[in-house]
Amino acid sequence: MRTRYLVALCTLGLTGGLSGPVFAASDVLTYDGNGDGTITRAEFQALQKDSFKALDTDGNDFVTVAEVQALPASDGRNVTGKRLLARDGNGDGMVSEAEFLSQAPGFDRADRNNDGVLAGNELARVNKFLAKGSF
Numbered sequence: 142m143r144t145r146y147l148v149a150l151c152t153l154g155l156t157g158g159l160s161g162p163v164f165a166a167s168d169v170l171t172y173d174g175n176g177d178g179t180i181t182r183a184e185f186q187a188l189q190k191d192s193f194k195a196l197d198t199d200g201n202d203f204v205t206v207a208e209v210q211a212l213p214a215s216d217g218r219n220v221t222g223k224r225l226l227a228r229d230g231n232g233d234g235m236v237s238e239a240e241f242l243s244q245a246p247g248f249d250r251a252d253r254n255n256d257g258v259l260a261g262n263e264l265a266r267v268n269k270f271l272a273k274g275s276f
């Protein structure tokens with residue numbers, strides 16, 4: 142049944158991407174909790190959690206393709222949710238917060254020099270990514 146739902150989405154040709162900002166903030170330093178000008182993994186996760194909440198419009202702790210498609214940012218766009226479903230670890234057609242956080246393009250990728258914090262150019266790169274959105 143859920144599989145059929147996914148197949149239906151594909152059949153409908155929902156192959157576009159959502160490029161509007163869907164993150165909770167466009168400046169990652171909004172989440173610099175201790176104000177030291179750098180972003181730790183924990184601070185980064187706070188941004189991801191808020192982004193998840195922003196996507197979960199009905200507040201049931203799962204994000205669905207329908208929710209992503211209903212976002213103001215997806216207005217007039219052909220939104221596939223493909224990237225969202227790539228995060229659907231157990232294939233039930235919904236993305237839980239745990240799935241979202243574990244699959245989120247992450248901190249490790251942003252932390253280019255692997256020093257455990259995001260700073261300088263790393264922050265600029267993250268902000269560029271946030272401005273683009275990712276669904």
Ligand SMILES: [Ca+2]
Pocket residue numbers: 173174175176177178179180181184
């Ligand atoms: Ca910090």
Ligand SMILES: [Ca+2]
Pocket residue numbers: 196197198199200201202203204205208
């Ligand atoms: Ca939801």
Ligand SMILES: [Ca+2]
Pocket residue numbers: 229230231232233234235236237240
């Ligand atoms: Ca799931």
